[in-house]
Amino acid sequence: MLKIQRIGEMLPCDTEVFEVAGSRAFVFLPRADVRKTPTPWVWYAPTFLDGNPGTENVPIFRRCLECGIAIAGIEVGESYGNLAGRALFTAFHRHLVDTYGFTQKVVLHPQSRGGLMLYNWAVEHPEFVAASVGIYTVCDIRSYPGVSTAAPAYGMTAEEFETVLSKHNPIDRLAPLAEHNVPILHIHGDSDPLVPLEANSAEFARRYHALGGSMEVIVVHGKGHEAIPAYFERHELMDFCVRYAP
Numbered sequence: 214m215l216k217i218q219r220i221g222e223m224l225p226c227d228t229e230v231f232e233v234a235g236s237r238a239f240v241f242l243p244r245a246d247v248r249k250t251p252t253p254w255v256w257y258a259p260t261f262l263d264g265n266p267g268t269e270n271v272p273i274f275r276r277c278l279e280c281g282i283a284i285a286g287i288e289v290g291e292s293y294g295n296l297a298g299r300a301l302f303t304a305f306h307r308h309l310v311d312t313y314g315f316t317q318k319v320v321l322h323p324q325s326r327g328g329l330m331l332y333n334w335a336v337e338h339p340e341f342v343a344a345s346v347g348i349y350t351v352c353d354i355r356s357y358p359g360v361s362t363a364a365p366a367y368g369m370t371a372e373e374f375e376t377v378l379s380k381h382n383p384i385d386r387l388a389p390l391a392e393h394n395v396p397i398l399h400i401h402g403d404s405d406p407l408v409p410l411e412a413n414s415a416e417f418a419r420r421y422h423a424l425g426g427s428m429e430v431i432v433v434h435g436k437g438h439e440a441i442p443a444y445f446e447r448h449e450l451m452d453f454c455v456r457y458a459p
Contacts, residue, residue, distance in 0.1 A: 215230065215262045215263060216262065216263050216264060216267075217230065217239045217260075217262040217263075217266070218230065220266060220267070220268065220270070220271065220274075221239075221241055223268070223271050224241055224271065224274055224275055224278055225243070225244055225275065225278050225279060226241040226242055226243060226244065226274075226278050226284075227241075227242040227244070228240070228241055228242075229242065230262065233287060233301070233304050233305045233308045234300075234301055234304045234305075236287055236288050236289060236301050236305075237262050237287070237288045238260070238285070238286065238287035238288065238305055238308075239260070239262060239285065239286060239287075240254075240283055240284070240285040240309070240313065241274060241278060241283060241284040241285070242283050242313075243278045243279075243280075243281045243282065243283060244278075247278075247279065247280070247281040248281055249281045250314055251310075251314050251315060251316045252281070252282075252283050252313065252314055252315045252316065253281065253282045253283070253315075253316050253320075253458035253459050254282060254283040254284065254285055254309065254315045254316065254319050254320070254458070255274075255277055255282055255283070255284050255285075255319070255320045255321075255322050255454055255458065256285055256286065256306075256319045256320070256321050256322060256331065257270070257284060257285070257286040257322045257324070257327070258286055258289075258321075258322070258323055258324070258327030258328075258330045258331045259286075259289075259324070259325070259326055259327040259330060260286030260287055260288050260289075260327075261288060262288060265324070266286070266324075267440060269440040269441075269444075269445040270324075270445060272442075272445055272446045272451070273322075273445060273446075273450055273451055273454065276451040276454070276455065277451070277454050277455065277458070280455050280458075282320075282454065282455065282458045283313075283315065284322075285305075285309060285315075287301060287302065287305040289301045289302065289330060291326075291366060292329075292330060292366055293326070293329050293330075293354060293358065293362075293363040293366045293367075294329035294330050294332070294333030294334075294354075294381060294383065295333075295366045295367050295381070296367070298330055298333075298334075299333055299334045299337065302330070302331075302334040303334070303338070306319070306338070306341060316343075316458075316459040317340075317341055317459075318340075318341055318342065318343040318459045319341060319342065319343060319459075320343050320344045320345070320346065320454050320457050320458050321335060321342060321344070321345040321346070321347075322345075322346055322347070322348075322454070323345065323347045323348075323350045323351075324347065324348045324349070324350065325348070325349055325350065325351055325407075325408060325438070326351045326357065326358070327347075327350070327351075328347055328350035328351040328352050328383060328413075329351050329352075329354060329363075329383060331345070332345075332352065332383035332386075333381065333383055333386070335390060335395075336383065336386040336387065336388075336389045336390060337389070339389040339390050339392065339393040339395060340393060342390065342393065342395050343395070343457045343458065343459050344395060344396045344397065344398075344453065344454075344456075344457035345390075345395065345396075345397045345398070346397075346398045346399075346450050346453045346454055347397070347398070347399040347400070347414070348399075348400055348401075348444050348445070348450070349400070349401050349402060349405055349408050349413075349414075349438055349444065350399055350401070350408070350413060350414060350417075351408050351413060352383050352384045352412075352413040352414060352416065352417040353382060353383070353384040353412055353413055353416065353417075354378065354381070354382045354383075355378075355382070355412075356408065356409060356412040356413055357407065357408050357413075360374055360375055360378065367381065383417075384413075384416060384417055384420060387417070387420055387421050387424055387426065388424055390421070390426060391421060391424035391425050391426035392424075394426075394427070395426070396427045396428070396453075396457060397417075397418075397421065397426065397427070397428040397429075398428070398429050398430075398431070398449070398450065398453045399414040399417070399418070399428070399429075399430045399431070400430075400431040400433060400444055400447060400449075400450060401413065401414040401415070401430060401431070401432060401433065402432070402433040402434075402435070402436035402437050402438070402439070402443075402444075403432050403433070403434055403435070403436075404434075404435050404436055404437045405436075405437040405438050406437060406438070407437070407438040408438060410430075410432065414430045415430060418430045431447070431449060
């Protein structure tokens with residue numbers, strides 16, 4: 214059994230696993246007694262059906278499902294937000310809207326490197342983004358995984374990728390989200406050696422505010438990149454998802 218199916222057994226939902234354009238995807242559908250038409254949803258990344266999301270995500274997912282909000286995600290590999298991953302995301306979004314009757318606007322839920330995936334798609338499709346709620350979210354490729362590591366996913370050398378980085382780095386592409394008044398909430402530890410707060414959520418917020426966008430960063434003092442209740446059982450994140458799911 215896939216890990217995603219085991220997670221589904223812990224939740225008040227119907228779990229479906231399927232393929233879109235050859236990539237595996239999942240949805241947690243709210244039970245019929247609370248399901249709405251069209252169905253509001255939260256889009257989680259990074260999705261790996263044998264690994265992510267994990268049990269730490271269950272509290273947030275449960276709250277959403279109890280409120281009639283679906284959870285969904287698709288595998289795009291270690292894409293770091295590349296063009297192929299973005300194309301899969303577009304196909305996935307279209308499939309859920311057309312086949313499942315989901316709302317066109319979605320609440321994004323980028324966890325860690327999922328930020329590179331979801332934000333690179335979001336800035337090209339801001340009209341489909343209701344809000345974004347992130348957990349120690351990667352916002353700058355330079356910070357994680359680094360230009361040299363990400364470059365092969367884009368089919369380039371590090372030197373080539375550096376010359377076009379601003380076209381593929383979420384933190385340099387925020388204007389469309391601000392122009393569409395997309396509200397954003399991140400929670401991030403100030404002792405995160407893997408995805409440092411200052412280079413990611415904090416810098417994202419500074420730039421987003423300068424563009425006129427609305428964003429809050431909840432700082433968890435003394436904590437790093439950990440699967441702990443201080444991140445995953447916060448009522449602020451749950452309330453944000455419920456508030457902005459269309």
